[in-house]
Amino acid sequence: MLNEERYAGEGVADRSRSPWWERLPEDFWLHADGTALDTVHPLKVHGTAAVERVMRTSLSATVAAAMLASLKGSGRMQEEFDALRFYEPLARAGDASQVFLAPPAGLAVDAQELQANDGIRRFQLSFISPFQPLNPYARPRFAAMQRNTRAHAQHWCHGDRPRPTLILIHGFAADPHWLNARALSLADFYRRGYDLLLFTYPHHGRRAERGSWFSGQGLFGNGLVSFNETPLHAIHDLRVFIDYLQGRGVEHIGAAGISLGGYTAALLAAVEERLAYCIPIVPAVSPIDVFLEWQPTGLLLSRLMRSQGVGVAEMRGLLAVHNPLTYASPLDGQRVLIIGGAGDRVTMPRHLRLLQRHWPGSALHWFPGNHILHLGRREYLERMGELMDRYSGV
Template sequence: MESELQAPWWEHLPEDFWRQADGTELDAGNRLKVHGTAAIERVLRTSLSSTVATAMSVALYKGGNAGHEFEALRFYEPLARAGDATRVFLQPPKGIAIETSPATGCSVGLRGIQRFQLRFASPFKPLNPAAQAQFENMQNNLLAHAQHWCHGDRPRPTLIVIHGFAADAPFLNAQALSLASLYRQGYDILLFTYPHHGPRAERGDLFSGVGLFGRGLLSFTESPLHAIHDLRVFIDYLQERGVEHIGVTGISLGGYTASLLATVDERLSFCIPIVPAVSPIDLFLEWWPTSVLLPRLMRSQGVNVAQMRGLTAVHNPLTYKPCIDGKRVLIIGGAGDRFSLPRHLRLLQRHWPDSQLHWFPGSHLIHLGRGEYLLRMRAFMDQWCEALH
C-alpha cells in the first residue's frame, strides 16, 4: 500500500486513459453545441496531428535518431519521479538586462494602449547535457520575447498571457481573451512568446512553432523548461518595477505552461489555464495519425504507455506539488473539446484541491459561451488582486 501511494501519477493513470468515455454536465442541455463543435474539431485535430507526426518523424528517423533520443529521455525520468521542482527548474540569475522598444504589428482595437516589446538574451541552459549541442546551434530561440501593455503611471496588477501552439500573434490572443478590455479596466498585460514561436522560430522553420516538435523528443522536453525559465525572468522584471500582483493565463499549450508555472513559482497571485493539455502522451494516442506513429515508436524502443508518460513527465504540472493554493486556480474547459478532452482537465482539477472548473459549451477552437467565462475570469482576477484605482 505504501509503495502504491508513492507511485507517481503516470503509473496510477490507467493504461487506457486515452480511450475512456468522456463527457460533462453540459452535454445533455447543450447537445447541438457540444457535439457539433466536437465533430468539427475531430477534423481539425487530424490536421494538427498530421503536422506533429510529420515534424516528429523527420526528426526521429533522420540518421536513426530514435534510439539516441529515447536514451537521452531516460535522464529525465528519475528527476520527475523525485517530484522536486527545484532540481528541474533552476532559478534564473538576477539582473538580466531587458531591452525595451515600442511594439509594432497589428494594432486593430488597441487604440490608446501603450505597448512595448521586451527582449533579452536568455541564459537558460538545457537540463540534459545531451541537449546542449543542439541548443547551442540555435540563434533566434535564445532570445526571449514578450509584448508588454503598460499604463506606465504606477505598478498595476499584471496578467501574463501564454499563447497556444502556432498561435503566437499578440492580436489573436488579445481578441480571444478581450485583453484590451482588461487593460482599460486597469490591468497591465504581458504577452509571452513561447520558445520556437514568432521571432524565436529558427531560420528555415516552415511555420511558427514547428521547431517545438521538429527537433525531436529531446528538444520537445527541454522547451517547457526553457519557457518557465524565461517566464520567471519576466516575473523578476515586473517585480523590480514594483508590481505586487501577477497572475497567469494561457490557452492550450499556454494553459499547460501556465499550470506548470503555478507548480514552480509561488509569486503568482492566480492561475487560469484555458483548455489546457494535461497528459501530452495520451493526447497523441487519441489523435490520428500520431495514434499510429507513437505506439509504433514505443514498441521499437520497448516502452509502454506508462513508461512513455514517465519519460516526458519532467515538464508536466501533475508531477509537482502546486506552489499556489487551489483556491487561486480557475480551470476553463470546453465540453466539446477534442484536442484536450474533458477528462484531462479533471486530472488537473484533482491535482489542485479547491480549484474551480468552468465548462463552456464549445470546443478547443470554437469558444461558444466565451463571454460568460471571460466575466468569470475577470471576477476571479479581481478577487485575488487588490482593488484597481
C-alpha cells in the same frame, strides 16, 4: 461522473504512492468522456466536437511530420530514447527546484515602445536567454539555435504606476498577439486597469528558427529530448519576465494560457510561488494520451514505443518532468480557475478533470464549445475577471 476519480488521487503530496503516470490506466486515452453540458446544450457540444474531430487530423498530421523528420538518421531514435531516460528519476522525485533552476538575477531586459492608435501603450520586451538544457545531450542542439535564444514578450503597460499584471501564454502555432488579445478580450482587461504581458513561447514567432515550416515547428521538430527541454526553457524565461515586473514595483502577477499556454501556465504555478492566481484554458494535461488519441500521431507514437519496448505508462514518465501533475503547487487551489470546452476534442474534458483533482479547491468551468470555438466566452471571461480582481487588490 467519469471513472478517473478513482485513480487521479489527491495529487503528488503522498510520495509513498506511485507517481501519477503509473496510476493512470494504460488506456486512459480511450476512456469515454462527457460533461453536464452535454445534455444542456447537446447541439453546441456534439456539433462542435464533430467538427473538431475532423480539424484535429490536420493538426495531428503536422505534428507527426515534424516529429518524424526530427528522428531521421541512423541510430537517432535509439539515442533519443536513451537520452529521455535522464528525466524519469527527476520526475519521480517531484522536486521542482531541481528541474526548474532559477535564472540569474539582474538580467537586462530591453524595452522598445511600439506605435499604436488604440489608446493602449505597448512595449516590445526582449532579452538574451541564458537558459541551458538540463540534459547534456540537448545542449549542442540548443547552442546552435540563433533566434530561439532571444526571449520576447509584448507588454501592455499604462506606465503611470505599477499595476496588477496578467501574463498571457499562447497556444501551439497560435502566437500572434492580436489573435490572443481578441480571444480573451485583453483590451477590456487593460481598460479595467490591468497591465498585460503577452509571452512568446520558444520556437514561435520571432523565436522560430529560419527555415521553420511554420511557427512552433521547432517544438516537435528537434527531437523528443528537445520537446522535454522546451517547457523548461519557457518557464525559465517567464521567471525572468516576472523578475522584470517585480523590479518595476508590480506586486500582483497572475498567469493565464490557452491550450499549450494553459499547460504552461499550470506548470508555472507548480514552480513559481510569486503568482497570485492561475487560469489554464483548454490545457492538455497528459500529452502522451493526447497524441495517442489523435491520428496520425497515435500511429506514429505507437510504432516508436513498440520499437523501443516502451509502454504507455513508461512513455508518460519519460515526459513527466514538465507536467504540472508531477509537482505539488505552492498556489492555493482557491486561486486557480480551469476553463474547458465540453466539445473539445483536441484536449478532452477528462484531462481537465485530472488537473482539477490534482489541485484541491480549484474551480472548473465548462463552456459549450470546442478547443477553437469558445461559445459562452462571456461567462468565463466574467469568472476570470472576478478571480483576477479578488487576488490582485483591484
